[in-house]
Each structure stands twice: as C-alpha cells, then as structure tokens.
Amino acid sequence: MAQPLAGVCVLDFSTLLPGPLATLMLAEAGAEIIKIERPGVGDEFRTFEPKFGQSAVNFALVNRGKRSIAIDLKAPDALARLKPLIERADVVVEQFRPGVMDRLGLGYEAMSAINPRIVYCAITGYGQTGPKAQVAAHDLNYIAEAGLLGLSTGADGMPIVPPALIADIAGGAYPAMINILLALRERDASGLGRKLDVAMADNVFTFMYWALGNGQATGKWPEPGGELVTGGSPRYQIYRTCDDRFLAAAPMEQKFWDKFCEVIELDLQWRDDARDPGGTLQAVARCIAGASSQTWRQRFEGKDVCCAIVATVQEALADPHFKARGLFDRRLRNEDGREISALPVPVDNAFRGSDVVLGYPALGADNALIADR
Numbered sequence: 001m002a003q004p005l006a007g008v009c010v011l012d013f014s015t016l017l018p019g020p021l022a023t024l025m026l027a028e029a030g031a032e033i034i035k036i037e038r039p040g041v042g043d044e045f046r047t048f049e050p051k052f053g054q055s056a057v058n059f060a061l062v063n064r065g066k067r068s069i070a071i072d073l074k075a076p077d078a079l080a081r082l083k084p085l086i087e088r089a090d091v092v093v094e095q096f097r098p099g100v101m102d103r104l105g106l107g108y109e110a111m112s113a114i115n116p117r118i119v120y121c122a123i124t125g126y127g128q129t130g131p132k133a134q135v136a137a138h139d140l141n142y143i144a145e146a147g148l149l150g151l152s153t154g155a156d157g158m159p160i161v162p163p164a165l166i167a168d169i170a171g172g173a174y175p176a177m178i179n180i181l182l183a184l185r186e187r188d189a190s191g192l193g194r195k196l197d198v199a200m201a202d203n204v205f206t207f208m209y210w211a212l213g214n215g216q217a218t219g220k221w222p223e224p225g226g227e228l229v230t231g232g233s234p235r236y237q238i239y240r241t242c243d244d245r246f247l248a249a250a251p252m253e254q255k256f257w258d259k260f261c262e263v264i265e266l267d268l269q270w271r272d273d274a275r276d277p278g279g280t281l282q283a284v285a286r287c288i289a290g291a292s293s294q295t296w297r298q299r300f301e302g303k304d305v306c307c308a309i310v311a312t313v314q315e316a317l318a319d320p321h322f323k324a325r326g327l328f329d330r331r332l333r334n335e336d337g338r339e340i341s342a343l344p345v346p347v348d349n350a351f352r353g354s355d356v357v358l359g360y361p362a363l364g365a366d367n368a369l370i371a372d373r
Contacts, residue, residue, distance in 0.1 A: 003030025004351050008184070009088055011036060012066070013073075013106075014095035015043040017165060018123050018172030018200065020062040021345075023093055025177045028347040033066040034085065034369065035361065042070065042363040053334030055360065061343040063360045064332055070364030079105045081370045086111050091180055092120045097136075098128045108195040118193040119183040123172050127199030139200075142167035146204035151211065152231075153224040171203035174346075228252070234273050234281040238310070245293035246310040249284075260305045264288065317341070331357040 008031040012023045020035075020043070027033045037043055043063070048056035069085075071078060086092075092111060094101050101107045101122075108120040125142055126132040132145075143149045143166055149159045179196045187193055205212065210229070215221040226232040235257055239247045251260035261271045264287040266280075273280040288296065293309045300307045311319070317328065326349070330342035339357065 003353055006030040008032065008090045009085075010034065010091040010093060011082075011085055011089045012093045013101070014093050014123065016045050016095075017058075017062065017168045018176065019093045019095040020045070021169060021173035022121075022123070022176035022180070023066070024062050024064060024343070025173070025345050025347050026091070026180065027065045028345055028353075029351045030353060031091075034366065035063065035066050035068045036073070036082070037068055037070050037363055039070040039072055039364065042068070046363065052332075052340065053336055053338070054362070057340075060332055060334065060360045064342055065355075065358040066361055067366040067369070068361035068363055069367050069370055071367075071370060073104050073106065079110070082106070083114060084371060085369060086114045086118070089115060089118055090184065092118055093123065093176065093180075094121070095123045098122070098124060098133050112193060112195075116192055117187060119180055119187065119196065120193065121176050121180050121183075121196040121198060123176050123198045123200070125167075125199070126201050128197045132201075137201075139165045139167045142171065142201040143204055146201050146208070147211070148204050148208055151208070151222060151224055151227075157224065159224070166207070167200040167204050170207070171200035172198060175203045233277060234284050237281060237284070239285050239288035241291065241293045241296060241309075242289055243292040243294075247288050247293070247296055248308050248310055249288075250306040252306070256304060256306050259303055260307065263299055263303055263305060329356060333357050333359050335359075335362075 005026055008026070010023055010026055010031050010033045012019060012033055013036045014020055014023070015037075023031075023033045023035075035043065041047070043059060045059035045062070046055045048058045050057055052060045071081060094106075102109070108118075108122075111118050111120060122128060124133070125137045126135060137145075140149070140161065143162070144159075146167075148166070149162075152160050152162070154160050176196070176198045179198060183194055183196060211222045211227075222230065223232075224230060228236055231237065233252075234249075235252045236250050239249060241247060249260065251257045257273075258271075260266075264284065266283060266287055270276075270280045270283040291299075296307070297309050316322065322328065327344050328341035330344075331339045332342045333339045342358070
C-alpha cells in the first residue's frame with residue numbers, strides 16, 4: 001500500500017529543531033521534503049558538534065530522507081526561481097520571526113496567490129501576534145514564561161534545567177505536524193489551504209493541565225516540589241540506592257502503593273502516607289538506600305509496583321524491550337558509509353516506507369529542482 005503522505009510535497013524553510021523534526025515525521029509517512037537553505041551555510045544545525053560525516057549529527061538525525069536546495073532568499077529573483085516548486089507544493093513550513101517571510105515576498109499571501117491549495121505552517125516562539133511576537137527566545141525561555149519551569153525545583157529551590165527541549169519538540173514540532181495534517185484533511189473538503197500559527201510557548205500550557213485546573217477551580221496554585229507530580233508525594237518520587245543509582249517510583253494508585261510498601265518492607269506506621277507525607281517519604285528513602293539498584297530490580301521484577309531503575313541513554317539503547325519493538329532498526333547512513341540508529345519518531349510503522357537505511361542531503365544537492373538564474 002502507498003504511504004499516507006505519498007505525493008505530498010513540503011517546502012521546508014525552517015532550521016534547527018522544531019520545523020525540521022515536524023517535516024521529518026511527515027517524511028517518514030511518505031511526504032517529499034525539500035529543504036530551502038542558505039548558500040554556503042545552510043541550516044545552522046549543520047555547523048553543530050559532533051559531526052557525523054560532513055554535517056553535524058544533530059542535522060543528520062532530523063533531516064533523514066530529505067532533499068536540499070541552496071538559494072539566497074534575499075535575491076530579487078528568489079520568488080521567480082522558487083515559483084515552480086510553490087506551484088506544486090502542498091505544504092510550506094517556516095520558522096522565521098513574524099513578518100520576515102512577507103518582507104522576502106514569500107509570505108502566505110504571496111504563496112497562496114500562486115497556489116491557493118497551499119498549507120502554510122509558521123512556527124514561532126510566541127506566535128504571529130501579541131506583545132512578545134518579535135521577542136528572541138529559546139526553549140528554556142518559553143517554558144519559563146509559561147510557568148512550567150517553575151514547577152520543578154531542586155533542594156535549594158532553584159528550577160532545574162530539563163533534559164528535554166520541551167517547547168521545541170512538544171510545543172513546536174508535534175503541534176505543527178498535527179495541524180498540518182488537519183489542514184490537509186480540511187483541504188480535501190474545501191480545496192483551499194490556510195495559514196497555521198504554531199506558537200511554542202502557547203502549546204506548553206497543555207502540559208500543566210492539572211496545575212491550571214487546580215489553581216482556577218480551588219484557588220490553590222501549585223507549589224514547586226509540593227505536588228503529586230513535582231516531588232511532593234512519596235508515591236511519585238526518585239530515591240537513591242546504596243550503589244548511587246536511582247529508583248523512579250510511581251506507585252500512585254492504592255493497589256500499587258500497598259504492593260510497593262510490602263516489597264520494600266516499609267514499617268506499618270509509614271504506610272498511611274496521607275498522615276505524614278514527609279515522614280513516609282523519608283522512611284521510604286531509608287528503605288531504598290539500604291539495597292543496590294540490582295537488588296531492587298530483582299525484587300520488583302514481576303510485581304505491579306510501577307517502579308524502574310533510572311537508565312542511562314546507553315542502557316536504554318540496549319534495553320531488550322526497545323530492541324524487541326524494533327525501535328532502533330532504522331538506520332542513518334553518512335557519506336562515508338557509516339551507520340547509526342535513525343531517530344525514533346512517533347509515526348506508526350504501518351505508515352512508513354520499506355527503506356530502512358537512508359541518508360541526509362548535502363547542502364544544495366537538489367538545486368536542479370529550481371529554475372536557473
């Protein structure tokens with residue numbers, strides 16, 4: 001069967017992570033992705049370290065299976081050279097500040113005049129409108145201003161830098177893909193495209209559904225480190241083992257909590273954690289600190305306790321479960337023939353092509369697709 005996005009052409013003007021990751025997911029479902037890059041430099045991700053072949057591994061991972069055109073968008077003939085692609089494109093993805101593409105003559109109005117069916121997705125930090133629309137920022141700033149960063153703090157009360165680019169990926173790339181697919185579905189009925197305004201800071205609020213609900217419904221706003229999912233409960237906590245590994249314990253429901261207390265042999269006086277959550281937390285910590293990570297792994301095996309030893313990235317890659325699911329079977333190959341695991345993305349295998357090994361584009365490798373000067 002044909003892939004669901006086979007025949008869909010996407011012009012990708014974006015760089016770094018949010019837009020390129022969104023178009024990678026579209027590519028995995030069969031879309032043709034044509035990156036529009038600056039001559040000589042290209043996507044900034046190409047310059048990052050470490051390298052994987054001639055480009056950075058960051059670039060290679062999120063641009064698997066795409067094509068590349070190098071063109072100066074400020075040149076007077078840029079629109080004319082790109083016009084044949086705009087005429088056949090289904091989707092445009094861009095990540096400039098609001099107004100930049102309009103000044104280049106490549107905004108939604110200009111493109112839709114050429115191709116009314118085009119779905120134009122603009123990904124920005126704060127959206128196309130509003131007082132912060134032109135403010136420069138990055139992932140950490142978006143989650144800070146949305147209130148998410150302040151919910152996770154260390155022992156000294158300082159917010160902790162998260163290990164994931166939450167706003168870029170979950171606030172930018174994923175919503176972009178979702179809304180592009182919705183717009184294509186809408187176009188099936190109307191015959192017309194539309195402009196999409198994906199604001200990364202806006203989309204961070206979804207992750208705080210509980211905080212927004214609790215605060216507005218009860219007037220009790222969450223305290224950093226004081227709520228169920230922010231470290232305020234012994235039932236959703238990270239504990240240190242005697243070999244300096246860590247146990248991620250999440251036995252929130254009563255049936256899981258009862259079994260957890262039984263396995264760790266917690267004193268009966270501490271099992272009612274509603275009576276003294278802080279005391280119970282300390283008592284559990286003493287229990288977990290009394291044995292090694294391997295011991296706890298063995299004791300919890302086969303028990304419904306919602307517990308896991310915190311793995312390193314290297315350990316996760318070797319996890320038999322992820323291997324059995326074929327999560328890292330797809331491969332990324334560089335110019336030298338070296339291969340690494342392709343980046344797993346949330347596209348069902350049923351929608352993917354048969355090619356397991358793919359490369360990534362050299363800058364300007366597909367310039368034959370646009371008209372000569």
